[in-house]
Amino acid sequence: MANVKSSGVLRFLVVLVLGVFIGALIGVNMPDQLADWKGNGNQSRQLAAQESGETTKYVVMGPSGIADMVEKVSPAVVNIETTVRVDNGYVDPFFDDPFFREFFGDRFGISPRSTYETGIGSGCIISSDGYVLTNQHVVNNAVKIMVTVAGFDQPIPATIVGQDYELDLAVLKLQKKATYTALKMGDSDRIRVGDxxxxxxxxxxxxxxxxxxxxxxxxxxxxxxxxxxxxxxxxxxxxxxxxxxxxxxxxxxxxxxxxxxxxxxxxxxxxxxxxxxxxxxxxxxxxxGKVERAYMGIGVSEITADTANSLGLSTTKGVLVAQVYSGTPAEKAGLHTGDVITAIDGKTVNNYDGLKTILDTKKAGQTITVKVIRNGSTKELPLTLAAKP
Missing domain, CATH: 2.40.10.10 (Trypsin-like serine proteases)
Known part of the structure; x- marks a missing residue:
């Protein structure tokens, strides 16, 4: 029994010694093999990039990157302070007396009274000669506009050059001759969600x-x-x-x-x-001083499922011509009430927003092709747009 145990221990020790010896050999050769593998991997990736013409780019967006950019563009960002006149009716206490009102009613006593309110907003200098882009609601009804620009000791008066309520955009002009720092305009169509x-x-x-x-x-x-x-x-x-x-x-x-x-x-x-x-x-x-919008001269409505069924349409896409105004481009082009507009210049019109988006890219005087469905048949009508009255 003792001999069996001794032989088992002996075999264990032999296996242990062999394992250590083999591990040492592998350990000696492994660093070179690992280095070769890493080098070949990097080399392969570099060759693949070179063959495909790709350039590796690293985008770093950190605190210093933001700070450097802000420091560069800040002089082109301005503060806008407006003064707006608000007209209110003022009732003289004498005319508001019940005894007076019993005889004369409310025909007297209300006189115009104006108060002034201030508002604040921001803006962007978009040209070196002092044009400023901002929101229309920032300067709406303003009687006085003062703009604070970095590097100038005093606020600078500004006037409204043009404005558009619908787009909520306005352009101001600084009334001090100087060379201003302006922002570079990018391309908002190219920015992506997550940028x-x-x-x-x-x-x-x-x-x-x-x-x-x-x-x-x-x-x-x-x-x-x-x-x-x-x-x-x-x-x-x-x-x-x-x-x-x-x-x-x-x-x-x-x-x-x-x-x-x-x-x-x-x-x-x-x-x-x-x-x-x-x-x-x-x-x-x-x-x-304003935005001239293209005008067809029609009243339209969305197509519901019931409307589509009554017109024999297989879809609710498009817009229904509900009214054609007299003397307008639509009447001259031959559009009829009940027509369904499905495309303009080959671009599909799915709904009213789609129609408006297309028209916003057109100008008065431009001729467009309007595709309509009328009594089950498709027609294409040339229409010359006018300026929206």
Whole structure:
């Protein structure tokens, strides 16, 4: 029994010694083999990149990157202070006396009375000669506009060159001759959801406040009061009252949006007008003071399932011509009440918003091709647009 145990121990010791010896051999050769594997892997990746013509790019978005960019663009971000006249009716206490009113009623006593209120907002210098882009609601009904520009000791008076209520955009002109720092306009169509953005503005009067976030969504429709925005950029970069009109910037410092609104009932939901929307109308705002919109001269309605059934349509896509106004381009082109517009210049019209989006890209005097369904047949009608009255 003792011999069996001794032989077992002996075999265990032999196996242990052999294991240590083999492990040492592997350990000696492994570093070279590992180095060769790493080197071959890197070499293979580098060769693959070279063959495909690709260039490896590393995007670093850190505190220093934001700080450097903000320092560069800040002189082009301005604070806007407006004075707005508010007209109120004023009732003289004498005429409001019950005895007087018993004899003369309410024909007297109300006289016009004006008060003045101040407002604040932000803006972006877009040219070295002092044109400033901002929101129309920032300067709406303003009788006095003063703009604070970095590097100038005193606020600079500004006038409204052009404005558009529907797009909520306005262009101001600084009334001091100087060479100003201007923002470079980017391409808002190229930004992607998830891209970093930076907002700079004047929230609650705290000038040049910087916040950062990402693009949360694009093409958002938002209704605020009686304004209907149809194509806004949504971001979680903090936007507060006073930020309106300020820039939404890409990580490289290009202007990609105009900060416009915030959802006050939620956190991290702000909106900006895409800069490409502004670029389409800037020339008109500066040269004509307004945006001239293309006009067909029709009243339209959406197509419901019941409407589609009554017209024999297989889909609810398109818009129904509910009215053709007299003397308009639509009447001259031969559009009829009951026509269903399905396309303009080959672009599909799914609903009213789609029709309006297409028309916003057209100009007065331009001839378009309107595709309609009439009594089950498809027709294409040339129509020359007019300026919207």
């Amino acid at each position: 970093w953005v930076i907002a700079i503005g004047n929230p609650y009067g705290l000038d040049h406040t910087v916040t950062a976030g990402v693009i949360s969504a694009k093409g958002r429709p938002v209704t605020i009061g009686d304004r209907q925005y149809r194509n806004l950029i949504q971001t979680d970069a903090a936007i507060n009252p006073g930020n309106s009109g300020g820039p939404l910037l890409s990580a490289s410092g290009e202007l990609v949006g105009i900060n416009t609104a915030v959802n006050a009932s939620a956190q991290g939901i702000g909106f900006a007008i895409p800069i490409n929307t502004a670029k389409q109308v800037l020339d008109q705002l500066i040269s004509k």
